[in-house]
Amino acid sequence: xxxxxxIKKSVAKNSIQRGKGALIFNRxxxxxxxxxxxxxxxxxxxxxxxEVEHREMKTEIDFKSKSEILIPPKDxxxxxxxxxxxxx
Amino acid sequence: MSRLxxxxxISEEFSISESAASDYIKSIFDTILETLSSGKNINxxxxxxxxxxxxxxxxxxxxxxxxxVNYNFAxxxxxxxxxxxxxxxxxxxxxxxxxxxxxxxxxxxVEKEDITRYMKxxxxxxIQESIETExxxxxxxxxxxxxxxTPPEQVTGEMENVKISLEDLESDDNFNNDIEDFASVAIxxxxxxxxxxxxKKEIITPPLPLEPEIKQESVLFIKDFKKxxxxxxxxxEEIPAIEQPVEKILPDEQKTIDTAGETEIVEPEKESLAxxxxxxxxxxxxxxxxxxxxxxxxxxxxxxxHIPxxxxxxxxxxxxxxxxxxxxxxxxxxxxxxxxKIISGDIGAGQDDLAKMxxxxxxxxxxxxxxxxxxxxxxxxxDADVIPKPPEPEDKIxxxxxxxxxxxxxxxxxEIIPEPPVKDITIKGFEDILKExxxxxxxxxxSSPFTADAxxxxxxxxxxxxxxxxxxxxxxxxxxxxxxxxxxxxxxQHEAVTPExxxxxxxxxxxxxxxxxxxxxxxxxxxxxxxxxNKQGDxxxxxxxxxxxxxxxxxxxxxxxxEPIPETTSLTEEIxxxxxxxxxxxxxxxxxxxxxxxxxxxxxxxxxxxxxxFIEDNAMIFYNTKGNNTASEEMFRNGNLKSYDDVxxxxxxxxxxxxxxxxKGTDKKIIGLIWFVIIAAIITILVLIFS
Numbered sequence: 001x002x003x004x005x006x007i008k009k010s011v012a013k014n015s016i017q018r019g020k021g022a023l024i025f026n027r028x029x030x031x032x033x034x035x036x037x038x039x040x041x042x043x044x045x046x047x048x049x050x051e052v053e054h055r056e057m058k059t060e061i062d063f064k065s066k067s068e069i070l071i072p073p074k075d076x077x078x079x080x081x082x083x084x085x086x087x088x
Numbered sequence: 089m090s091r092l093x094x095x096x097x098i099s100e101e102f103s104i105s106e107s108a109a110s111d112y113i114k115s116i117f118d119t120i121l122e123t124l125s126s127g128k129n130i131n132x133x134x135x136x137x138x139x140x141x142x143x144x145x146x147x148x149x150x151x152x153x154x155x156x157v158n159y160n161f162a163x164x165x166x167x168x169x170x171x172x173x174x175x176x177x178x179x180x181x182x183x184x185x186x187x188x189x190x191x192x193x194x195x196x197x198v199e200k201e202d203i204t205r206y207m208k209x210x211x212x213x214x215i216q217e218s219i220e221t222e223x224x225x226x227x228x229x230x231x232x233x234x235x236x237x238t239p240p241e242q243v244t245g246e247m248e249n250v251k252i253s254l255e256d257l258e259s260d261d262n263f264n265n266d267i268e269d270f271a272s273v274a275i276x277x278x279x280x281x282x283x284x285x286x287x288k289k290e291i292i293t294p295p296l297p298l299e300p301e302i303k304q305e306s307v308l309f310i311k312d313f314k315k316x317x318x319x320x321x322x323x324x325e326e327i328p329a330i331e332q333p334v335e336k337i338l339p340d341e342q343k344t345i346d347t348a349g350e351t352e353i354v355e356p357e358k359e360s361l362a363x364x365x366x367x368x369x370x371x372x373x374x375x376x377x378x379x380x381x382x383x384x385x386x387x388x389x390x391x392x393x394h395i396p397x398x399x400x401x402x403x404x405x406x407x408x409x410x411x412x413x414x415x416x417x418x419x420x421x422x423x424x425x426x427x428x429k430i431i432s433g434d435i436g437a438g439q440d441d442l443a444k445m446x447x448x449x450x451x452x453x454x455x456x457x458x459x460x461x462x463x464x465x466x467x468x469x470x471d472a473d474v475i476p477k478p479p480e481p482e483d484k485i486x487x488x489x490x491x492x493x494x495x496x497x498x499x500x501x502x503e504i505i506p507e508p509p510v511k512d513i514t515i516k517g518f519e520d521i522l523k524e525x526x527x528x529x530x531x532x533x534x535s536s537p538f539t540a541d542a543x544x545x546x547x548x549x550x551x552x553x554x555x556x557x558x559x560x561x562x563x564x565x566x567x568x569x570x571x572x573x574x575x576x577x578x579x580x581q582h583e584a585v586t587p588e589x590x591x592x593x594x595x596x597x598x599x600x601x602x603x604x605x606x607x608x609x610x611x612x613x614x615x616x617x618x619x620x621x622n623k624q625g626d627x628x629x630x631x632x633x634x635x636x637x638x639x640x641x642x643x644x645x646x647x648x649x650x651e652p653i654p655e656t657t658s659l660t661e662e663i664x665x666x667x668x669x670x671x672x673x674x675x676x677x678x679x680x681x682x683x684x685x686x687x688x689x690x691x692x693x694x695x696x697x698x699x700x701x702f703i704e705d706n707a708m709i710f711y712n713t714k715g716n717n718t719a720s721e722e723m724f725r726n727g728n729l730k731s732y733d734d735v736x737x738x739x740x741x742x743x744x745x746x747x748x749x750x751x752k753g754t755d756k757k758i759i760g761l762i763w764f765v766i767i768a769a770i771i772t773i774l775v776l777i778f779s
Contacts, residue, residue: 069166
């Protein structure tokens with residue numbers, strides 16, 4: 001689903017205008033983005049937790065080139081959902 | 089950061105109530121959940137994707153988001169460390185596969201706990217799998233051989249099994265190094281980290297219920313075990329070998345074997361009976377033994393309580409005899425030592441020394457008490473924490489003499505030193521002592537002829553006094569104040585004496601000159617300022633300089649200018665005289681007026697600004713230089729000129745259009761006319777011919 005459809009659905013539940021709703025929608029995820037980059041995490045109740053996870057430098061074997069490779073360290077975004085999806 | 093902050097920020101930024109903002113945010117996340125639960129992925133622009141995989145949500149951030157998060161490690165790329173050959177690569181792959189498998193086995197083992205708990209300590213994770221698989225085969229081999237294992241051997245039995253498996257693996261060269269490394273590590277651990285203790289601790293824990301397969305295995309370990317019998321005296325009887333293996337063991341027995349087989353019961357060495365007895369006699373208290381056996385829950389009571397009762401009488405007798413002998417020997421040795429000392433007289437001398445030392449010590453204490461007076465008043469004084477008693481007069485004189493020798497450079501003879509003043513009893517503290525010392529020093533200085541000042545004065549008398557700068561100035565001022573004396577001129581040597589002029593005549597002339605010069609007031613002022621040595625030379629130079637100046641002035645003005653010659657030659661008259669009018673020749677005058685002709689604006693016109701004047705001047709220049717420039721001329725006349733650029737660009741535009749070049753236009757007309765005439769002539773000729 002795209003952002004447009006999401007905005008449509010979310011606006012339909014509330015009395016907020018569509019244009020304003022779109023702006024707020026974008027702003028919400030901007031704030032989350034900002035929180036993750038600055039504070040290394042953002043916690044949304046009943047939804048999930050965005051965290052920055054550090055992956056250290058490591059060596060791996062590349063099967064294609066048959067060689068040992070050194071993979072550099074990296075900071076990754078990790079999302080841990082706080083909800084359970086119903087099994088089909 | 090949490091949802092509350094999010095709501096606050098949005099309500100502030102979009103001027104919405106917090107409730108409305110919270111509702112909207114909640115609706116956003118609810119819609120996301122709904123879509124995910126419906127089994128659809130979500131893609132939010134510039135944020136990321138929520139992807140469903142096996143009913144689990146995973147988030148993959150957008151490139152912008154991930155780059156922002158990974159800002160610190162941005163631009164780092166993978167580095168190729170080394171490339172493997174085919175053989176090496178295959179070996180590596182095999183190794184990795186086996187390691188993975190072993191890890192899986194280990195994980196399974198953790199769930200079981202009961203078997204692998206022991207195995208983990210003794211075996212490496214790589215070999216663990218092989219041990220489990222080969223266990224049965226090994227045990228099957230062991231049964232027909234009927235090898236009997238004692239309880240302490242049973243503990244290491246697992247390790248032996250491991251060795252067997254290692255030997256099998258030795259054929260594979262790939263694992264040789266790994267196994268060797270592991271073995272070295274295991275040995276180090278066993279030696280350094282008390283490997284056995286770890287096993288003990290694990291054994292202490294109550295054993296968990298065993299599975300049927302494991303029970304069979306345990307039977308194999310336990311089959312040859314017998315409960316150890318304890319002999320009085322700490323010695324344990326050796327377990328006799330069992331010829332037939334036990335098929336089944338009851339659970340109670342099994343437990344006891346598990347624990348008893350792994351306890352460390354040290355068997356004492358049985359070299360001789362006497363040694364055992366001595367050990368027993370030296371350590372009759374059985375309290376230490378239970379500490380060791382505390383590890384074992386039930387069978388710790390190895391040491392019996394009624395040991396002395398079991399000792400036979402024959403042993404008792406022998407012990408008594410030994411004790412008696414030892415006592416006798418000790419007594420004999422003591423006696424010998426005492427006798428030796430008495431003979432040498434060491435004991436008596438020592439006593440005397442002690443008495444002397446004590447007496448000396450008492451004396452010292454008394455002396456210290458005398459010298460120091462610790463009172464409440466003295467303690468309050470900050471300056472005098474510890475006030476020594478005033479020393480005796482003789483000692484004081486000596487000290488003062490020593491101080492003097494240090495302070496004053498001169499060695500004071502003893503005869504000169506006066507008797508010190510009577511000591512004040514009121515002196516307290518360091519400051520008072522210093523004051524007293526100063527007083528004494530002053531008295532000594534008064535009495536003694538050799539003092540520091542006197543010593544310094546002697547040196548001053550010897551050294552000649554040089555005049556200071558102030559004195560020099562005073563002298564000079566006095567000299568200046570004095571009236572000018574009659575100067576006797578010195579005739580230079582280069583002025584040769586002729587028969588016409590004698591030496592006296594020259595002198596007289598010189599005198600006259602000097603007198604004349606001295607009469608001049610300017611000269612008098614000058615004379616007072618100059619030095620005596622350079623007077624004559626400077627005056628001459630000054631006069632000659634003045635003459636030269638006059639000559640120069642005359643030369644500049646030219647001979648045509650009739651200048652009235654001043655009567656007086658003195659400087660003062662020249663300075664006092666009024667300024668002369670400039671006399672300019674007529675030719676020069678005309679030139680001057682031509683150049684400095686003032687540009688007056690015409691009457692009736694307003695005074696133009698600088699810009700207008702500049703433009704006009706430029707226009708005039710254009711007009712003058714390019715006289716044929718019609719455009720500029722016209723513009724100037726019409727007054728359309730506004731700036732230099734206008735003039736320039738207009739001029740260039742005219743150039744291109746051909747307006748500027750008048751002559752060229754006329755030439756073209758003429759040429760055109762000529763061509764017209766020629767063509768007309770040709771046409772007429774042709775018409776005439778054809779006609």
